[in-house]
Structure formats: C-alpha cells, structure tokens
Amino acid sequence: MLGLNKHDAMLFVIVLILTLLAPFLLNPFPQGSSLAQFNAGYPDLMQRFVIYGIFAIGFNILFGLTGYLSFGHAAFLGMGSYAAVWIFKLLTYNVVPAILLSVIVAGLFALVIGYISLRRSGIYFSILTLAFAQMSFALAYSVLSNPKFNLTNGETGLQVYSNDPQWLHRASLPDMPHLFGLSVRSTYTLRMNGWTFDFNSGYYICAAIMILMFYLSIRIFRSPFGMMLRAIKSNQQRLNYTGLNSRPYTLAAFVISGMYAGLAGGLLAAMDPLAGAERMQWTASGEVVLMTILGGAGTLIGPVLGAGFIKYFENIFSKINDNVLHQWFAFLPDGMEDLMVTIVHPFIGKGWNLTLGLLFMIVVIFLPGGLVEGGQRVGRVFRRRDRKASGAEAEAARQRRTPAE
Amino acid sequence: MGILEVKGVNKRFGGLKALSDVNLSVRENTVHAIIGPNGAGKSTLLNCLVGKLIPDTGSVMFDGQSVLGRKPHEINQMGISRVFQTPEIFGDLTVMENILIPCFARRDGAFRLHAFENFAHEKDLVEKAEAILVDVNMIDKRNMHSASMSRGDKRRLEMAMCLVQEPKLLLLDEPTAGMARADTNNTIDLLRDIKSKRDITMCIIEHDMHVVFSLADRITVLAQGTPLVEDEPENIKGNPKVQEAYLGEAAH
Ligand SMILES: Nc1ncnc2c1ncn2[C@@H]1O[C@H](COP(=O)(O)OP(=O)(O)O)[C@@H](O)[C@H]1O
Ligand SMILES: [Mg+2]
Numbered sequence: 001m002l003g004l005n006k007h008d009a010m011l012f013v014i015v016l017i018l019t020l021l022a023p024f025l026l027n028p029f030p031q032g033s034s035l036a037q038f039n040a041g042y043p044d045l046m047q048r049f050v051i052y053g054i055f056a057i058g059f060n061i062l063f064g065l066t067g068y069l070s071f072g073h074a075a076f077l078g079m080g081s082y083a084a085v086w087i088f089k090l091l092t093y094n095v096v097p098a099i100l101l102s103v104i105v106a107g108l109f110a111l112v113i114g115y116i117s118l119r120r121s122g123i124y125f126s127i128l129t130l131a132f133a134q135m136s137f138a139l140a141y142s143v144l145s146n147p148k149f150n151l152t153n154g155e156t157g158l159q160v161y162s163n164d165p166q167w168l169h170r171a172s173l174p175d176m177p178h179l180f181g182l183s184v185r186s187t188y189t190l191r192m193n194g195w196t197f198d199f200n201s202g203y204y205i206c207a208a209i210m211i212l213m214f215y216l217s218i219r220i221f222r223s224p225f226g227m228m229l230r231a232i233k234s235n236q237q238r239l240n241y242t243g244l245n246s247r248p249y250t251l252a253a254f255v256i257s258g259m260y261a262g263l264a265g266g267l268l269a270a271m272d273p274l275a276g277a278e279r280m281q282w283t284a285s286g287e288v289v290l291m292t293i294l295g296g297a298g299t300l301i302g303p304v305l306g307a308g309f310i311k312y313f314e315n316i317f318s319k320i321n322d323n324v325l326h327q328w329f330a331f332l333p334d335g336m337e338d339l340m341v342t343i344v345h346p347f348i349g350k351g352w353n354l355t356l357g358l359l360f361m362i363v364v365i366f367l368p369g370g371l372v373e374g375g376q377r378v379g380r381v382f383r384r385r386d387r388k389a390s391g392a393e394a395e396a397a398r399q400r401r402t403p404a405e
Numbered sequence: 406m407g408i409l410e411v412k413g414v415n416k417r418f419g420g421l422k423a424l425s426d427v428n429l430s431v432r433e434n435t436v437h438a439i440i441g442p443n444g445a446g447k448s449t450l451l452n453c454l455v456g457k458l459i460p461d462t463g464s465v466m467f468d469g470q471s472v473l474g475r476k477p478h479e480i481n482q483m484g485i486s487r488v489f490q491t492p493e494i495f496g497d498l499t500v501m502e503n504i505l506i507p508c509f510a511r512r513d514g515a516f517r518l519h520a521f522e523n524f525a526h527e528k529d530l531v532e533k534a535e536a537i538l539v540d541v542n543m544i545d546k547r548n549m550h551s552a553s554m555s556r557g558d559k560r561r562l563e564m565a566m567c568l569v570q571e572p573k574l575l576l577l578d579e580p581t582a583g584m585a586r587a588d589t590n591n592t593i594d595l596l597r598d599i600k601s602k603r604d605i606t607m608c609i610i611e612h613d614m615h616v617v618f619s620l621a622d623r624i625t626v627l628a629q630g631t632p633l634v635e636d637e638p639e640n641i642k643g644n645p646k647v648q649e650a651y652l653g654e655a656a657h
Contacts (some may be wrong), residue, residue, distance in 0.1 A: 182430035234497040243510035
C-alpha cells in the first residue's frame, strides 16, 4: 500500500487512526470527575502533540539514521516561527504561505549551518550545532531587534499588530490564522452525558501534516537513501572506501530534518501567531533530543511516542500543585499526608524538569531502546505464550529486514 | 606499463621510515602478491593507494591518472576496491544491504538523493547482489545481521562487497588471516574462480605462502619498507635474499 510493505503500512494506518480519533481517545474521563485532570483532549495540547511529533520525526531522520547528534535544532524551529509570523504581518493570515516560507527559511539556514558543522563529527559536530543555535538565539533576542532594524522584536516576541500591512487580507477572512477562511481556532464541541470532545480545525490541520510527514519519513527510512544514512552510522569509513561521499548524504539528512523543524515552528506560529527567541534556546534543542531518545531513536514510531509522552506529562505535572497533592494523599494520617506532599512537591509544577530528568535516566539505563523497546519487551512476553503468533512475527521481522521486499 | 604504477614512494611516521623508495608496477589482469615480514610496510603501502595516507614523496598512477590528493571515494570510483586487514563491513546492516550499497555506488556514483525510491524498483541491483552472494556461498545468510557473523564470514562478505563493484583493481590485505585451513582453501578457490571468470587485476598481501604460490603471477618482497625483489613465484622460492629476509624467518 502506498509503496509501503505490510508491516509499515499497518503502522501507518494505526498512527492515522489514533491521530484522527485523538479528541476521543485523549478525553477518556468525564468532565468534572476527579480524573478529568488527566485528560489531554484539549485543542492546545493536542496541537502540541502533533507539532512536536513532526519536530521529533524530522530530528530522528538525522540523529536516528546517521547518528549525528545535533544540539541546535531548536534554532530551525524558531526560524520557522519567525518566518510564519512575518507572512502574517506582511501578507495574509492564511497558513499555507506562512508554512511554506517556514520550511524554506529553515531549509536554507540548515544548508549553511549543516555545511559548516558537518565538517566535523561526533562531539565536535554537536558543539558546532549548539554554538550556531546559541548564536541564533542571541541574534533573535537582541541583535536583530533594534529601532532601525527590528526583525524579531526581541524580548517581547514577534506578533501581529493591527497596523501591520497584511496586503492580501480581506475583511471577509477571519482575523486570526486560517486555512482558506477556516479559522484554526474554530472548534466543534461534542457533548455526550458528561463527556466532552473538542474537534478543533487547527489540530486537524496539524494532524494531517504530521500524517504526511510520518509517511515521508517511512519512505525515507526504507529508501536506498535511508540505507546509506544507516551505513554512515554503522561504518562511515567503509562507506567512503565503497565509493560513496558521506558528506552530501549527511548534509541532505541535516537539511531535511531542519525543514521538518521549520515546519513545526511554522505550525506553532500558525496555531498561536507569536514567535519568541526562547523557542530557539538550548533547552528546546535538548528537548527534541530527549523526545527522540525516550521514544526510541532510529525507530519509526519512537519520536512520535516520545514527543507525546513528554508533552503530556509536562502538561499534567505542571498543573499539579500542593492542593491537588493534599487531595491525593488525604486518605493518609495528617502527619504522613504532609510528609508525602513535601516529598513529592519538588517534582511537580515548576519542578517538572526534575521529573523529566529522572524519567530520562531511568529509560536510558534500563531501556536504551526507549519506549519502543519497552513495547517490544512487553510484546515478547505475550508472544512467548503464543507459539504460533511468535512464528508469524518472526516472519514479519525477517521481511522487514529485507529491503527488497 | 602497468595499470598501477608506484614510483619512488616514501612515507615516514615520525622517526620511523615505513616506506622508502618503493617502486611497484602491477600489470593488467595479473595477480600481484606483496609479501614480507610483519611491519614491513605492506598495509602502509596499500593505504597510500586508496587515499587513506598520502606519501611524503613519490607518485602513484592508476590507469594513467594520479591518485594522490584524491579522496577515498573518488579513488574507489576510479576502479580500486579494497579488502581491509580487519574486516570493515556495515555491522548494523543485513548481509544483503551490505552488498547493495556497493551496487548503488557503482551505478549511481558518489551521491544520489534516492530518498523516495523503493527497493522494489531495483530488481537489477538486487539480482546482481544475489548472484554475488551465491558466488561466495552466503545466499542463505542474506537477511542476517552482519555483525553477528563469524570473522570468516565477515571477510567473505567484505570480499563480496568489493567484487560486486567489478573493480579494475582489487586490493586485498591478508584476506585469509585468522581463517581456518578449510576457509583459506575456499578463499583461494573463490579468488581463482573470479580470476578465471572476469578480467580483474589483484594486488594481494599475504602471509600464507600456500595462498601466495597458488594465486600469484608475480611477487614483490618487501622488507623494512623497501622492495627486495620482484619476480615470478618459482624464482622467488629459490632466491637466497628472500630466504634470509622472509622465508627463512618464517621457517623458524
Ligand atoms: N598510522 C601509523 N602511525 C604510526 N606508525 C605506523 C602507522 N601505520 C603503520 N605504522 C608503522 O609502520 C610500520 C609498517 O606498518 P604496516 O604497514 O602496518 O606493516 P605490515 O602491514 O607490513 O605488517 C610498522 O612499524 C607500524 O608500526
Ligand atoms: Mg598489515
């Protein structure tokens, strides 16, 4: 199907269905119940799931396949956002030109930064990309924001003002980002005894793009080009002595992943027309590394899982405060309750990064293959109970490893 | 005039003179063996031919063109493939993928952005890869993860990766080192077979005299970075200088 083998096609269809049904699946608890705080089905969060999913899928094409670890990919995310907001300011609120420019701008910068950074490999490559990203951050934060030439609007962030030209804007169009007139904020809310489900057009725009990007990434993974990238990770010297020039291959992977990042940045701006320099900071670059490794670097689905996992828990943990904790531990005697709240307190709210750090350590130490490996281990336990199924799976695995099929 | 002409090559590593004034001429469609004791500079010489090292002085001409200053992938594209002393393969990839990569390199050159192409449309290359796997007796291992194979299999795989490129010159650095007798004989048969089936020039470094004398058309003896003699195998056997420098030593 669509040039995919059986196994990949199945994975693609599963991702497609889960993404389309996300508004249902992510709101399993009725509104007003005590568990409703674990719901994730609101437009804003769902949009972030798929946008960061795109970011991580692209990052994985570079890091997962070639092993080149970029510590500066957030720079392309930020550039994408700035490019999109400039389109909103100058031309139109339609997201199509904005996203196209995001991808182009990020691609061009990736070409330059990649060309220079890829002269080195290993840790030196990582440091070079980090240096470029911090330079971009400094440029965006202060240098390119002065009264004479204000490209980024510094600390405040770039946004759309009512006196911006918006040459192609028409009165009949929504006064916010839209897709040919369909506002990204328009939401249809379905209520069914206590449950509410939000179907947001912005989410579905992002979701459709993520599905397409996921499909492209499967094709890249299974293409001869993807095989060359894996060969670079495996033994770059052998590749060179086999007559292949690894430099353009890594550069192509770098540019493709930069364009994915730019696309994600453009979509972030399209959902909320604002671009700030903090989006380019090294913490943001580190986050996509965590997402990819946590989910499973080099696997197809891993980065999407990692992105969803981190964004979900970031949201949940940031919302929990001491009051919520007191409710949770109310069943304990008073002294114990206070003790538990004191112990858990550093890990919630602003302390979410602490929790993330711990989670990351646990995964790297016990599950180096990430969540995907975790899933496979669980799968193996089940399979051991069912001999027949295990034979079929092994057969599928064999076919997967054969590029010719 | 040989297909490979090495003239006056010197190479120093700090104070060590690894190669001094090496001249070598390899004629087309012959098997040229380079023998010599450990540390004689044999691997260093090969490294100078494939762009891994650049000689301090001297010239290396292949097929009428200088290889000096060219990158390894450019030299490979000129038609030189090399088997390393310790097998260099793509350990994370399957045997089949290991063979397909050189096939793509030969057909598409040093770079091509085939990012959205499908292996299903590469029937020709897949067939070619399968044929070479049959030749080296590894077809049943085509989907195996190559890192998990035995050392002997890795060597055969690396050899197949080079052969599938149909190079004008194949360089082999101790292709039977660490192999059991049976495997060594298989390798000799394989190389003989290749030589009889297609036009190929080989330059082979070898420790095993049995291998050398059953394959080589010409032999160069290298000792302490300098060629002692170059001659036909029969004459080498009886040469007292060689006995002293190499064969004598090996007999101890
Ligand atoms: N990269 C290097 N740096 C320093 N010395 C080297 C290097 N490569 C080889 N040598 C030295 O050069 C000499 C020749 O080595 P080599 O060509 O590997 O010998 P052979 O392959 O004939 O056994 C040895 O003394 C070795 O230690
Ligand atoms: Mg050697």
